[in-house]
Amino acid sequence: xxxxxxxxxxxxxxxxxxxxxxxxxxxxxxxxxxxxxxxxxxxxxxxxxxxxxxxxxxxxxxxxxxxxxxxxxxxxxxxxxxxxxxxxxxxxxxxxxxxxxxxxxxxxxxxxxxxxxxxxxxxxxxxxxxxxxxxxxxxxxxxxxxxxxxxxxxxxxxxxxxxxxxxxxxxxxxxxxxxxxxxxxxxxxxxxxxxxxxxxxxxxxxxxxxxxxxxxxxxxxxxxxxx
Numbered sequence: 571x572x573x574x575x576x577x578x579x580x581x582x583x584x585x586x587x588x589x590x591x592x593x594x595x596x597x598x599x600x601x602x603x604x605x606x607x608x609x610x611x612x613x614x615x616x617x618x619x620x621x622x623x624x625x626x627x628x629x630x631x632x633x634x635x636x637x638x639x640x641x642x643x644x645x646x647x648x649x650x651x652x653x654x655x656x657x658x659x660x661x662x663x664x665x666x667x668x669x670x671x672x673x674x675x676x677x678x679x680x681x682x683x684x685x686x687x688x689x690x691x692x693x694x695x696x697x698x699x700x701x702x703x704x705x706x707x708x709x710x711x712x713x714x715x716x717x718x719x720x721x722x723x724x725x726x727x728x729x730x731x732x733x734x735x736x737x738x739x740x741x742x743x744x745x746x747x748x749x750x751x752x753x754x755x756x757x758x759x760x761x762x763x764x765x766x767x768x769x770x771x772x773x774x775x776x777x778x779x780x781x782x783x784x785x786x787x788x789x790x791x792x793x794x795x796x797x
Contacts, residue, residue, distance in 0.1 A: 619691070619730045625683020628676040635666035642726075644677065649721040654681060684724070688733060695737035699748070703740055706747055713739065745771035745783035752783065 620626070633641065640661050647655040654677050656670075662677070663670040689700055697703045707713045713736065720732025745752045746769050753771065756763045762774040771783045778791065786792045 619687065619724065619728055621680070621687045622683035625680050625687075628679035628683070632662065632666075632673075632676055632680065635668070636662050637665055640665055645722055645725045648681065648725075649718040654678065688724070691730060692733060692737050695734055696741045697737050702747060703737075706740055706743070707736060742784045742787045744787075745769075 621629075640658070644655075644658045644662065647653075647658050654674070656674075659670050659674045659677060663673040666673060692700065692703065707717050716732060716736060720730075720736060723729040723732050740747065749769065749771060753763065756771070756773065764772050766772040766782055772780050773783060773786065775781050775786065775791065778786075781789075781791065783792070
């Protein structure tokens with residue numbers, strides 16, 4: 571996280587690089603009248619999710635040559651382990667009449683394409699460090715189950731809302747997940763802040779007084795995007 575400067579609306583824009591290769595940007599904003607607060611990822615809602623053309627072609631081929639039960643098993647295997655199960659590959663190969671190596675290549679193309687598209691979507695939703703995000707989700711059983719469900723919902727229903735909720739949870743906890751980056755940005759901008767309960771950060775925002783980072787995120791006063 572880097573330099574913060576005042577924007578034209580009287581808020582603050584986080585930009586630049588304070589020496590970290592993890593550089594989220596945030597812009598504290600005034601919520602517009604008539605619009606709900608606490609929805610900083612709203613610009614992603616309603617978008618149609620698309621993986622790479624290669625992944626779309628591969629998944630079409632798999633769907634046309636295998637049974638739904640095997641397809642669901644493959645999705646569950648990826649959701650539960652984050653990888654590709656060789657037993658599922660063999661089952662898909664038997665059903666399709668293709669060699670396991672050919673099926674494995676198609677499944678890998680699907681996996682890579684969807685993983686890349688999901689990563690891009692998370693970055694667009696303010697996840698500034700994907701490794702840190704993985705650690706955050708993987709370290710909490712509830713969030714990890716939510717991630718598994720998000721994978722299934724995406725693959726079976728083209729529903730990305732689970733990933734967007736996880737991204738929002740990550741953004742709202744960024745002061746605890748990566749406090750150094752948040753503090754450096756606030757210090758660089760001359761914004762007063764202090765440590766709150768549980769390691770959280772409480773900011774003193776002009777016009778708002780003391781506001782916790784989490785509360786500011788939920789209220790839409792701060793918007794985080796990848797720098």
